[in-house]
Amino acid sequence: MSTTGASGTPAPGPGTGTPTLLARAVDVSAVYGGGDRDFTAVDRVTLELGEGEILGLAGESGCGKTTLGNSLAMIANPPLYVVEGTLEIDGERIDLTTLRGDADLKRQRPYRGGVVSMLPQGAMNAISPTLRVRNLVHDVMRAHDRSVTRDEALDRARDRLTMLEMPVRVLDSYPHQLSGGMKQRVITVVSTLLNPRLLIADEPTSALDVSSQRMLVEMLLAMVEQRIMSGVVFVTHDLPVLSQVSDKLAIMNAGTIVETGPTEQLVHDPQHPYTRKLLSSVLDPTQETRARGRDRRTRSTPAGGDL
Amino acid sequence: MTTGTTGADVGTDAATDSVLACRDVVKEFHVAGAKVVAVDRVSLDFPAASVLAVVGESGSGKSTLARMLLRLMPVTSGSISFRGQDVTHLRGKQLRTYWSQVQAVFQDPFASFNQFFPVGGLLRRSLALSSVGREEADALIEECLGYVGLTPAQALNKYPHQLSGGQRQRVMLARALMMRPKVLLADEATSMLDATLRVNVLNVLHDLKDDLGLTVLFITHDIGQACYLADRVAVMEHGKVVERGSTEEVIFAPRADYTKRLLADVPDLRGSLKRRG
Numbered sequence: 001m002s003t004t005g006a007s008g009t010p011a012p013g014p015g016t017g018t019p020t021l022l023a024r025a026v027d028v029s030a031v032y033g034g035g036d037r038d039f040t041a042v043d044r045v046t047l048e049l050g051e052g053e054i055l056g057l058a059g060e061s062g063c064g065k066t067t068l069g070n071s072l073a074m075i076a077n078p079p080l081y082v083v084e085g086t087l088e089i090d091g092e093r094i095d096l097t098t099l100r101g102d103a104d105l106k107r108q109r110p111y112r113g114g115v116v117s118m119l120p121q122g123a124m125n126a127i128s129p130t131l132r133v134r135n136l137v138h139d140v141m142r143a144h145d146r147s148v149t150r151d152e153a154l155d156r157a158r159d160r161l162t163m164l165e166m167p168v169r170v171l172d173s174y175p176h177q178l179s180g181g182m183k184q185r186v187i188t189v190v191s192t193l194l195n196p197r198l199l200i201a202d203e204p205t206s207a208l209d210v211s212s213q214r215m216l217v218e219m220l221l222a223m224v225e226q227r228i229m230s231g232v233v234f235v236t237h238d239l240p241v242l243s244q245v246s247d248k249l250a251i252m253n254a255g256t257i258v259e260t261g262p263t264e265q266l267v268h269d270p271q272h273p274y275t276r277k278l279l280s281s282v283l284d285p286t287q288e289t290r291a292r293g294r295d296r297r298t299r300s301t302p303a304g305g306d307l
Numbered sequence: 308m309t310t311g312t313t314g315a316d317v318g319t320d321a322a323t324d325s326v327l328a329c330r331d332v333v334k335e336f337h338v339a340g341a342k343v344v345a346v347d348r349v350s351l352d353f354p355a356a357s358v359l360a361v362v363g364e365s366g367s368g369k370s371t372l373a374r375m376l377l378r379l380m381p382v383t384s385g386s387i388s389f390r391g392q393d394v395t396h397l398r399g400k401q402l403r404t405y406w407s408q409v410q411a412v413f414q415d416p417f418a419s420f421n422q423f424f425p426v427g428g429l430l431r432r433s434l435a436l437s438s439v440g441r442e443e444a445d446a447l448i449e450e451c452l453g454y455v456g457l458t459p460a461q462a463l464n465k466y467p468h469q470l471s472g473g474q475r476q477r478v479m480l481a482r483a484l485m486m487r488p489k490v491l492l493a494d495e496a497t498s499m500l501d502a503t504l505r506v507n508v509l510n511v512l513h514d515l516k517d518d519l520g521l522t523v524l525f526i527t528h529d530i531g532q533a534c535y536l537a538d539r540v541a542v543m544e545h546g547k548v549v550e551r552g553s554t555e556e557v558i559f560a561p562r563a564d565y566t567k568r569l570l571a572d573v574p575d576l577r578g579s580l581k582r583r584g
Contacts, residue, residue: 060501061472180365209364209528210572217574237501240574267577281502282576283509283531285558293535296510 019050022231023198028085028096030064030071041067043255044084047233049198049248052224054232056246056263058239058278064255066121069200069235071096073118074108089115089197113144117196117229121203124183127175133186134171140190153193160189163226164219181212185219192228199229203236217245239282243267251275325352325388326522327376327409327490332385334371334546345371347546348385353490356520358512360537360554362530364569368546369526373494376524377411378402390489407437410483414495416475420467426478427463433482451481454519455511473504477511484515491515492524497532509536530573534558542566 030042041064049055059065071082076098085096094111098104112118120126127136134154141153154171161168170178170186178186184204192199201220205213224232236242242249243263250260251274259272270276283289334346346368353359363369374380376387378394386395394405413419420429427448434444449459455477462470462478470478476496483491493512497505513536515521527533533540533554540557542550542565550563561567 060503210530210569210574211364213574214572238574239502240576243576244574277503279576281506283502283506283529283535284576285530285534285570285573287559289531289534290554290558293509293513296513296535 019052021048022051022053023049023087023089025072025096026086026088028068028071028082028087030067030076030080030082030085032067032079032081041080041255042071045252045255045257047250047257047260049231049233051230052227053247054220054224054234054245056242056249057233057235057252058237058242058249059252060237060278063252065235065237065252066202068252069118069202069233072198072233073116073200074098074112075118075120087116113196114194115196116198116200117191117194119188119191119199119201119204122207123187123191123204124175124180124207127183127187129175131174132171133173133175133178133190137171137190137193141193144194156193157189160193160228163228164189164222166219179212181208181215184208184212185216188216188219188223192223195228197230198233199231200233201235204234205238205241206236213241217241220245239267239278240284251278324355326355327353327387327389327524329372329376329387330385332372332375332387333383334368334375334380335383345546346375349543349546349548351541351548351551353522353524354539355489355522356516357538358516358523358525358536360525360527360533360540361543362527362533362540362569363543364528366545367543369543370494371546372543373411373492373524373526377409377492378405407486408488409490409492410486410488411492411494412476412479412483412496414498416472416479416499417467419479420475422467425464425466426470427459430463430478430482430485434485437486447485448481451484452478454484454515455480456507457481471504472500473508476500476504476508480508480511480515484519488521490522490524492526494526495528496525498527498529505532506535512536530558530569542569 025045025047028042028045029040031038031040033039045068047055057065057068067080070076070080071085072087074096076082082096082098087094087096094108127133137157138150138153141148141156157171158168161170166185166189170182175183188204205216208216220232223229234242234245246263248260249263249266250257251272252258253274259266259270259275266275267279270279328351330350331348332346333344333348336343336345349372351359361369361372371380375382378397382395386393388394389405389408397405430448431444434447439447452459452462457474457477462474467475497508500508509532512523512525516523525533525537537554539552540554541548542557542563544565550557550561550566557566558570561570
């Protein structure tokens with residue numbers, strides 16, 4: 001586990017064959033409310049992720065994918081409570097429940113950010129507009145290790161940017177001087193400076209143009225390749241992006257995982273009706289989409305349907 | 308980068324029955340002493356009862372173009388005509404008449420509602436501003452909700468938060484239709500919707516084009532949606548139209564480098580799956 005190591009040297013590249021198990025989330029349940037009117041947003045979800053793998057977690061708005069991501073990253077805040085579930089990672093079993101308040105948070109603190117890092121939705125908009133990126137880098141590293149000096153933090157960031165073939169000058173930029181795509185890549189680099197074992201990336205590509213999306217996806221693949229982190233849970237509603245980046249897919253609906261499997265198998269031979277529906281809704285610029293558009297009149301909107 | 312034209316904009320559509328058209332429209336902004344040309348000599352025609360998609364990435368100028376066509380923003384130069392009449396500098400009552408003929412639906416339906424009032428109130432208020440009587444208004448509302456597959460019982464007494472995203476966007480479409488417009492401008496109108504809802508709203512737009520003869524200007528960053536819905540496509544980059552033509556031409560036989568790059572960057576669901584060597 002390379003949570004506090006200052007060198008930032010990545011582990012050797014991935015091996016071949018079946019990957020060894022990196023993390024297993026078991027029976028994770030999360031509710032909003034915590035009182036008589038609980039709403040179960042995540043319902044006994046179990047997931048597995050191998051070393052060097054990217055797991056794509058897909059589903060529509062409100063299916064619970066962000067809540068599951070927050071639960072795994074141990075950043076659930078009231079009114080969200082994780083009522084059940086563990087995360088096994090590197091042989092350690094972390095209790096994810098948050099019902100006991102401060103005691104739980106204290107217990108989980110050593111794992112947050114270091115072992116499991118979260119890249120929340122819209123993270124690129126969270127960079128302070130009045131600080132240069134270099135200040136953010138130092139703040140993030142110091143939050144986990146008070147002994148880190150400014151120079152050490154910047155050296156680590158420079159090494160990392162160079163490794164990922166990104167311009168080092170971004171460290172001297174203010175957020176408004178960076179494009180949306182660059183901001184998102186910078187915040188991704190910053191959130192992985194501590195070499196987390198597992199990165200949970202929530203909709204990292206959703207606000208980006210296709211060209212910026214591609215750059216971010218390629219960067220994430222390179223980061224896993226170079227073992228900056230050992231695994232990624234990539235949360236998004238965008239199936240085409242996931243199909244490019246994921247080794248495995250998990251399709252979520254109404255708080256449960258309805259289907260999971262290797263990406264290729266799931267995309268080409270979906271078993272669950274919901275997965276099929278989701279895949280058939282993808283509009284990519286192909287002859288097939290064009291043909292569907294042409295004969296759409298035969299499948300017009302049902303009057304009064306709950307769209 | 309373009310297809311061998313000399314001007315900023317690539318040719319013009321040869322349509323003669325355009326409902327709406329713009330010619331050499333330019334929009335310049337002055338930011339911190341520097342001039343930014345957001346829209347650079349764009350000429351487009353919008354033939355009746357057809358869907359023209361304007362595709363481009365963030366900052367390509369497509370929304371600025373839309374705002375000028377809607378007369379929500381003055382042009383720096385160039386002209387806009389509606390049914391053969393120059394509307395570039397309309398004011399007062401004539402401008403209000405134009406606005407009733409050219410309606411718009413934007414990306415975030417929630418931002419367009421007053422959350423404290425039921426949907427029925429919003430729709431009736433829109434009509435009251437147009438001096439339509441109460442009974443006539445109710446009939447019109449029912450008719451327009453019908454166009455988008457909703458019934459009054461499903462929508463009128465509901466508050467915005469009680470409707471799904473797709474329903475909210477369809478209510479906004481109904482609101483736009485109540486003015487019996489000739490042109491509907493949809494600016495990223497389906498971008499916030501889930502994939503399964505998006506297809507349904509696109510189908511509604513297609514039905515409106517067929518049933519009401521509506522001309523639709525569909526602005527999107529998603530070339531896949533344009534592929535599904537549009538009759539013609541114009542591709543914008545840095546304020547200029549770099550390619551235009553029928554959907555088949557632009558998407559399946561692109562000539563401009565930018566269009567090719569845009570298409571190459573679209574993630575392919577069933578194509579080259581994950582390839583890390």
